[in-house]
Amino acid sequence: MPDREPSTLWGKLIALPVDSTPKTIFVAVTLCLFCSMIVAFAAVNLRPIQVYNKALDKKVNILQVAGLYKEGVDVGAVFSSFEPRIVDMRTGKFTDAIDIASFDERAAAKDPSMSSELQEDPASIGRKPNFTTVYLLKNKDGSLDKIILPIYGYGLWSTLYGFIALEENGNDIFGLQFYDHAETPGLGAEVDNPRWKAQWQGKKLRDEAGNLMIQVAKVAKVKEHHIDALAGATLTSDGVDNLVKFWMGKSGFAAFISNLKAGAA
Numbered sequence: 001m002p003d004r005e006p007s008t009l010w011g012k013l014i015a016l017p018v019d020s021t022p023k024t025i026f027v028a029v030t031l032c033l034f035c036s037m038i039v040a041f042a043a044v045n046l047r048p049i050q051v052y053n054k055a056l057d058k059k060v061n062i063l064q065v066a067g068l069y070k071e072g073v074d075v076g077a078v079f080s081s082f083e084p085r086i087v088d089m090r091t092g093k094f095t096d097a098i099d100i101a102s103f104d105e106r107a108a109a110k111d112p113s114m115s116s117e118l119q120e121d122p123a124s125i126g127r128k129p130n131f132t133t134v135y136l137l138k139n140k141d142g143s144l145d146k147i148i149l150p151i152y153g154y155g156l157w158s159t160l161y162g163f164i165a166l167e168e169n170g171n172d173i174f175g176l177q178f179y180d181h182a183e184t185p186g187l188g189a190e191v192d193n194p195r196w197k198a199q200w201q202g203k204k205l206r207d208e209a210g211n212l213m214i215q216v217a218k219v220a221k222v223k224e225h226h227i228d229a230l231a232g233a234t235l236t237s238d239g240v241d242n243l244v245k246f247w248m249g250k251s252g253f254a255a256f257i258s259n260l261k262a263g264a265a
């Protein structure tokens, strides 16, 4: 007795030879859909973990730049000795107008209602945020120990995001470190090299007359303000030079630092 023709679409598909075009396309599409569902499920479910790890990484970087990070340290406990505050960059003073817990720094820096377009833009960041979070490290007696300020700007391939730690006098550098960039490993990414970063410690932002003197360059003008440019990565080094000068200068944190020193922040 001859085989009966399948009557449903599914039956017809199953009855096709395995190497037929419709059956191959069907299997490929089904597999793609299944895999994309797994990826979407993983992306949604891993999102809170990613957010947590990003926040943790930022805290680790703040501890590192302040010289408080050791392997195995309780990051949350040590981080509690910092006082995060929002600074209004237009006045150089603290503000409580922004909810610090939900403040998204990077989004705010791009938001026209929360930032202003830069006419002079040596750090190549386009817009200056109206608000930014700074971290004050306090001594046990409540006096100021270090000031941790966020800095960012363009290198050769990417925007470098980092922190600079200043001593309580607002002039001596304790450390500088980037936590996010895409410069080339072995060249621009040598900004992460501990030996290069160690050069920043003890350098002074300004001279006694208050002129901003800090400089990343191949040749030193004044040793106490000079950081050696990275060999083979002059463009990234120039980017770091520009961004540090921008953020430490009058368009950046200069007003805040002098307000803080005068007790007027």
Ligand SMILES: Cc1cc2nc3c(=O)[nH]c(=O)nc-3n(C[C@H](O)[C@H](O)[C@H](O)COP(=O)(O)O)c2cc1C
Pocket: 156, 157, 183, 184, 185, 187, 188, 189, 230, 231, 232, 233, 234, 235, 236, 237
């Ligand atoms: C693939 C590739 C990646 C590079 N990455 C960087 C980089 O991340 N930062 C940088 O300053 N220069 C980088 N350079 C080198 C620059 O093009 C340029 O030659 C260099 O900055 C000049 O530095 P020097 O005067 O110290 O030699 C790269 C070059 C190549 C070919």
